[in-house]
Amino acid sequence: MYQGVIMSGFGGQGIISAGILLAYAGMTDGKYVTFFPAYGAEMRGGTANCSVVISSEEIASPVVAYPDTLVVMNEPSLARFEASVRKGGLLLINSSLVAGKPKRDDVKVQYIQANEIAEKMGTTKIANMVMIGAYSKLTGAISFEGLKKSLQKVFPRARQEIIDLDSEALKKGMEAV
Template sequence: MEERIIIAGFGGQGVMAMGQLLTYAGMIEGKHVSWLPSYGPEMRGGTANCSVIVSSEPVGSPVVVNSTTAIVMNKPSLDKFEPSVNKGGRLFINSSLIEQKSKRDDIEVYYISANEIADELGNMRVANMVMLGAYLEATKTVDVESVLEGFTKVFGENRAHLIPINKEALERGAQAVREQMKANV
């Protein structure tokens, strides 16, 4: 098993944290993991992305060029990373901010209205967790429990009170995927 994931969006959408949570969860489950961010001026308000690898084997190159999954939170990220997804891979599109549909017909595509769902939950900042929940539901790369276990490691103990709403966000993302799968059947 090797998941090679690209997570991309605007700086501030929580794409780095999403990647770190996934990496932490993988580590907790004893898998081989790496997390590599894009860095530099492009981070300042522009697009940010990170490469995450969760694997049963030691991680070779930490750079994800061809991905098994891409999670895109905004339009520029879709344009940049849609072609990177391997045939048979998965693409998660934040349909709240991206109206466009995927041009690919050789991959699984999920449209998640992450911002609307987060808004319904009363905290726009959990949109990334909605996307992560969707990803976990579709791929089962790691358990949701492991992600929640890693939560305070990434955000600090003083954010522990936010675990319930984040848990809910993960669940709503998963639900969105289940509904979409049902609709596709």
């Protein structure tokens, strides 16, 4: 299997953290993984995106030009990356913040009200985890166990109740699709 993923949204939405979690979970599952962030003058409220590759074979290039899955966390990300998704690929859209509809009819589209789900759990900060949970369920590229095991590694300074909340948000995301 091979999954090239682009995650995109605002700075502050946890795009980079979610990407690292995805890569860590893939590694925990015994897959080859790479993670590559857009870097430079990044800031809260600006744009943030990253590429993750999860593969059962050695990964030659970490550059994801044409993603198999695009995780869209905000409106501008849809316009920016929609055209690059591979035919037959997956568009995972946070419909809480994205009003627009994709123009493509050759990709699978899945809407998730990630911010609403997260807010009901107490904080919109975990909307990224809801999306990752949905991604895990839809693609099977990473396991829930892999994700759960990776949380403490990716967030070493987080308290146990935060880790538990993240884990719960992953589950809610899986249930939402």
